[in-house]
Amino acid sequence: MSEDLKKAAALAALELVRPGMRLGLGTGSTARHFVDGLGAKVAAGLEVICVATSEATQAQAESLSIPMSTLDETPELDLTIDGADEIDSALRLIKGGGAALLREKVVAAASKRMIVIADTGKQVETLGRFPLPIEVVPFGLEATRRAVAAAIASSGASGELKLRKRTDGATLLTDGGHYILDAHLGRIELPDVLALALNQVPGVVEHGLFLGLANAAFLAGSDGVRVLGDPAGERR
Numbered sequence: 001m002s003e004d005l006k007k008a009a010a011l012a013a014l015e016l017v018r019p020g021m022r023l024g025l026g027t028g029s030t031a032r033h034f035v036d037g038l039g040a041k042v043a044a045g046l047e048v049i050c051v052a053t054s055e056a057t058q059a060q061a062e063s064l065s066i067p068m069s070t071l072d073e074t075p076e077l078d079l080t081i082d083g084a085d086e087i088d089s090a091l092r093l094i095k096g097g098g099a100a101l102l103r104e105k106v107v108a109a110a111s112k113r114m115i116v117i118a119d120t121g122k123q124v125e126t127l128g129r130f131p132l133p134i135e136v137v138p139f140g141l142e143a144t145r146r147a148v149a150a151a152i153a154s155s156g157a158s159g160e161l162k163l164r165k166r167t168d169g170a171t172l173l174t175d176g177g178h179y180i181l182d183a184h185l186g187r188i189e190l191p192d193v194l195a196l197a198l199n200q201v202p203g204v205v206e207h208g209l210f211l212g213l214a215n216a217a218f219l220a221g222s223d224g225v226r227v228l229g230d231p232a233g234e235r236r
Contacts, residue, residue, distance in 0.1 A: 002119060002121075003029075003033075005119035005120070005220040005221065005222075006029060006030040006033050006083075006117070006118070006119055006220065007033040008220040008224075008225055009030060009033075009117040009118055009119065009218045009219065009220035009225055010030055010031070010033035010034035010036075010037055010081075010117050011033070011034075011037055012117075012218045012220070012225040013034060013081050013115050013117045013218045014034060014037045014038060014041070014081075016079060016081075016115065016231060017038065017041070017046070017048065017079070019046060019047050019048070020047060020048070021048050021049075021078045021079055022048070022049050022050075022051075022069075022074050022076065022077045022078045022079075023038075023048055023049070023050045023051070023077065023078065023079055023080065023081070024050070024051050024053065024077045024079065024080030024081070024082070024107040024108065024110070024111050024114075025038075025050050025051065025052045025053060025057050025061055025066075025080075025081065025082075026053055026057065026080065026081055026082025026083055026104060026117075027052075027053045027054040027056060027057050027082070027083075027098045027100040027103075027104060028082070028083040028097065028098040028100075029083070030083035030117050030118055030119075031053075031057065031081065031082055031083050031117070032057075032060060033117075034081050034117060035057060035060050035061055035064065035066070036060075036064070038050075038061075038064075038066060039061070039064025039065070039066055042064065042065065042066050042067070043064075043065070047067075048066070048067065049067050049068075049069050049074060050066055050067065050068055050069065051068070051069055051070060051071055051074060051077060051107055051110075052068065052103075053080075053082065053100050053103045053104045053107045054098070054100040054103055054104075054175055055175050056098075056100075057100075071106065071107065071110055075110060076110060076112075077107065077110050077111040077112070078111065078112055078113070079111060079112065079113045079114075079115065080107055080108050080111040080113070080114045080115070081114075081115050081117060082095070082104055082107075082108065082114065082115075082116060082117070083095075083116065083117055083118055083122075084116045084118050084122055084210070084214075084217070085097040085122065085130040085208070086122055086123075086124050086127050086128075086129065086130045087116055087118060087122055087123050087124070087214070087217055087219075087228075088123070088124055088125065088126065088127055089123075089125075089228070091116070091214040091215070091216070091217060091228065091229050092127060092191055092209070092210070092211050092214075093116065093127075093208075093209070093210035093211075093213070093214055094127055094128075094130050094132055094133075094208050094209065094210070095133075095208045095210050096132075096133030096135070096180070096207075096208030097130065097133065099133070099164070099172060099174050099175075099180055100174070100175065101133055101135055101206055101207070101208045102135050102174065102175075102176055102178070102205055102206040103175060103176070104210075105206055105210060105213070108210065108213045108214075109213065112234045113215045113216075113231070113233070113234055114213050114214045114215055115214070115215060115216050115217070115218065115231055116214050116216070116217035116218070117217070117218050117220075118217065118218075118219055118220070119219065119220050119221065120219045120220065120221035120226070122219070123217075123219055123228075126187050126188065126189065127187075127188045127191055127209075128157070128185045128186050128187040128188035129186065129187075131162070131182035131183060131184045131185070132182070132183040132185060132188065132207065132208050132209065133164070133180050133181075133182055133183075133207070133208040134148055134161075134180065134181045134182075134183060134198060134204060134206075134207045134208070135174060135176075135178045135179070135180050135204070135205040135206045135207070136148070136178060136179050136180070136181055136203050136204055136205060137178055137179075137203050137205060138177075138178065138179055139203070140203055141163075141179065141203075143203070144181075144201065144202070144203030144204065145161055145181060147201045147202070147203065147204075148161060148181060148183070148198065148201055148204065149161060151194070151197035151198050151200070151201050152183060152185065152194065152197070152198075154193075154197050155188075155190050155193040155194035155197050156189060156190055156193070157183075157185045157187070157188055157189070157190075157194060158185065159183055159184045159185035159186055160183075160184045161181045161182070161183055161184075162181070162182045162184065163179060163180075163181060163182075164179070164180040164181070164182050176205070178205050188209075191209050191211060192211060194209065195207065195209040195211055214229065215229055215230060215231065215233045215234070216228060216229035216230055216231040216233070217229060218231075
């Protein structure tokens with residue numbers, strides 16, 4: 001059922017795509033459904049140019065013969081479609097469960113619009129139930145971990161920091177060659193304060209709080225797809 005809902009949200013967002021658009025392609029299980037649907041439209045003659053947020057999405061898009069570019073070649077995008085691990089009523093997100101948060105945020109920031117696709121189970125009253133991913137450089141990991149813990153405490157939150165591992169027990173490396181610390185906070189009452197504090201920690205490359213980036217969300221549930229926000233609105 002969950003995959004059906006993810007696909008329903010993805011297909012609803014696909015209706016926003018117009019010929020000639022420059023698109024950002026997200027990463028994760030819901031975004032994969034969008035890329036599959038986009039591939040079918042491209043095969044039927046739709047002309048778009050796309051930028052991927054991860055190596056995995058790049059490979060999927062190329063396998064479907066979707067025309068691909070980079071942000072160096074195409075630095076301004078019309079629309080990015082991506083999933084989220086959590087979303088609140090103010091369209092604030094936690095992302096990074098798929099370890100692509102850095103590229104996802106860079107691509108989203110380069111887009112006039114960002115649309116989130118998810119099932120209704122991803123919507124929460126308060127962010128933080130899903131562990132907050134914090135991407136860090138491997139150098140000085142323990143010093144960075146302590147500084148991250150202090151930043152979290154300064155924002156009024158608390159919880160355990162865990163270095164993300166692969167299924168084989170090795171430390172996970174992002175596409176950029178970084179580590180991820182997952183902050184198990186339970187509740188983030190002041191996400192803006194926490195985001196600012198984390199941005200000031202040397203060694204932190206990026207974090208999974210996506211604030212002020214999403215224009216709208218397509219949330220699929222048993223009663224259909226509900227739209228949160230304004231899909232036609234632009235940040236600039």
